[in-house]
Amino acid sequence: MTRRYPDDPADAFPRPPRSVTDGQGRTLSIDVIDTSSTEALVGMYERFDPAHRAQGIPPVREQAIERWLETILDADCLNVAARHQGDPIGHATLVPDNEGDYELAIFVLSEYQGAGVGTMLLETLLGHAQETGIEHVWLTVERWNNPAIALYQRVGFETTNSERFEIEMSIRL
Amino acid sequence: MSGIFDGSSLPDRMHVLLGVGGSELSYLALEETISRAEEAGDELTVAIFANEEVDAAPDAIEAEVTETLAASSFEATIRHIEGNPGSELVSIADRESFDRIVLGSGKRSTLGKIQLGSIAEFVLLNAQTPVTLIR
Numbered sequence: 001m002t003r004r005y006p007d008d009p010a011d012a013f014p015r016p017p018r019s020v021t022d023g024q025g026r027t028l029s030i031d032v033i034d035t036s037s038t039e040a041l042v043g044m045y046e047r048f049d050p051a052h053r054a055q056g057i058p059p060v061r062e063q064a065i066e067r068w069l070e071t072i073l074d075a076d077c078l079n080v081a082a083r084h085q086g087d088p089i090g091h092a093t094l095v096p097d098n099e100g101d102y103e104l105a106i107f108v109l110s111e112y113q114g115a116g117v118g119t120m121l122l123e124t125l126l127g128h129a130q131e132t133g134i135e136h137v138w139l140t141v142e143r144w145n146n147p148a149i150a151l152y153q154r155v156g157f158e159t160t161n162s163e164r165f166e167i168e169m170s171i172r173l
Numbered sequence: 174m175s176g177i178f179d180g181s182s183l184p185d186r187m188h189v190l191l192g193v194g195g196s197e198l199s200y201l202a203l204e205e206t207i208s209r210a211e212e213a214g215d216e217l218t219v220a221i222f223a224n225e226e227v228d229a230a231p232d233a234i235e236a237e238v239t240e241t242l243a244a245s246s247f248e249a250t251i252r253h254i255e256g257n258p259g260s261e262l263v264s265i266a267d268r269e270s271f272d273r274i275v276l277g278s279g280k281r282s283t284l285g286k287i288q289l290g291s292i293a294e295f296v297l298l299n300a301q302t303p304v305t306l307i308r
Contacts, residue, residue: 054286055286055287055288056281056285056286056287057284057285057286058285059285068285071283071284071285072284072285093284095282095283095284096283097282097283103282103283103284103286105284105285105286140286140288164289164291164294165289165294166288
């Protein structure tokens, strides 16, 4: 199965670390993270509203969250987190697939949604991907998840397959 | 009612159509369906098809299915589906009055997202028969 990507590469995205102000006037830091942030991230995912899970992630129980984070915080993945007063409130990840391309996922705690955090976090992850030399990024999103689809379109993702339950989108960096 | 089975704990006996296309999850579905069938006395038909998302020839799939059935000394009818697997499963179940379609699907990407295969999607949306998804 070969995935399609837009013909034209995206413009340059902002690179981490960044200090930003969200739509609610909160000052957030966005930076690259690795396994040393596992404990803080487990704390964030324990606060994550289970109703906002999508396609089976994030897992709900603590042990399952730890196992999942172990996979996606691996050295060959790219991870960026947004923190407010030191605690992570958003996390975006790029995980290599079997074809050398990268699958993307992003999570923002509900009380920080609708304030532009997702956009800033996503842009910073893609900026980090650009400085790492990654070219192809894809994702799938449930077709009823309009806020997420709008977010991905805003940063430049294009729909590449809409025949399935999930919409597939991709971007060329 | 007396006895160990009082009707509430005994599952209803069913005529089950299991689709196997050679994916890992389709073999898991076979094992789980056999276990349930042994317990409930289900009558099982295994429908083998070529899944374009999996690299497995129907003959190889049949050999695997036969071996698994033999290992649990369970007897089932084996048949092969030609043409569009999803649409064929739906029409066989409907035409031959099966009580349930069982399919294995929904593997996770490395990132952890569950992805249903296109055959499972088609069957879930179009079957007139209850569907059990093993994942």
